[in-house]
Amino acid sequence: MWDGCLPALPVQLYQAWLLYLYTGLALRENILRANGSDIRPWWIKHHYCAMAMALISLTWEIEREPNCSQKQRGVQLFLKWAIMQGVAMLLQNRYQRQRLYTRIALGKARRMDVVWGETAGVDGQLLLLFPVLFILQGFEAYVGVLLLKTAFIGVVSEWQVVTCGILLIIMAAGNFANTVKTLVTKSRVKAKMKRGKSRQDLKSESPAKSS
Template sequence: MFLLVWYYCTLTIRESILKVNGSRIKGWWRTHHFISTVCSGVLLIWPNSVTWHLFRPQFMIFNVYISVVQALQFWYQQGVLYRLKALGERHNMDITIEGFHSWMWRGLSSLLPFLYAGYLFQLFNAYKLYQLSFHKNTVWQVPVLSALFFVLFLGNSITTSLVIPQKLRERRRKREIEMFARVKSTESLTKQE
């Protein structure tokens, strides 16, 4: 469990550095890392109790699933950066992507179901912990973790759901600008003749 605390602390520090250096990361994702750090800390100090043993199998499956999703996200982002570097639009030291290209939807659209399944898993964790909070031998960590998992579910699903239409609008706007530029260049060529 301590590795989870360390992992989310380093992510929080990294995101803060990126934000200072001009990254346009959504505020929720930075907040998500702070909440996940607290969640990991509460999990770390959860005593070896009946409620822990009742929740542990589900939590271990959740950890494995989230690890798979993070690997899928890494491969997606690595592929996007590789293509952008090959096109000469990014440099070797770039670690984040500003803007969005139409071809990025292919990989992202296949990643989205896994993300939303992870969000539903967070909701299921919150529900299971909520039920365990009524157990006769419950400890304070159970309702706190239930609330934290519910907040993570809400924030993740709402933010992702708001970003998708925004990216679609950006994509449509970019197409319109490209089309307008083509029309203008055709008009200028016609005038020159």
């Protein structure tokens, strides 16, 4: 349809939207943290990196040229990652809203809290969410490597491609490490809850036997 070349205006509008989105998320999470939320600091740093990448991507040259299909290779890779990131964010939002609603209803959380730690339930959702996150993080690192490769072999040698490639690899590594930490925390909390429940069962059985 576009002879392998994406039109400039829609791409730039989407990149501007990403900049607005991650700026809003970073501001929101800083406000949450200032009000006592237990959100991990990495996720705020991640949004700073994403803000920088969206801003840098706005300066990419994507106008139609004889070799625009090659020059837009970095843009296309970036957009593929952004689309996958959006899908993962929708899944995360759905999971977090359900878990936080449950905790607020039980009186175990406030609206300023975020979902991690004690919210170890909903195994079915976690079985879907965590594989999607790990796949996204792997794809994120893969896109970062491809961007660096396209820059180093001379296909697209602009500084924007190199910078975005480095940022993607940093974000992928940080996201993977913090996702694993969250998973370990949830597993420990779930095991602790099971131990506490078994102790309560033993205590309730003891009076019954003595009577």
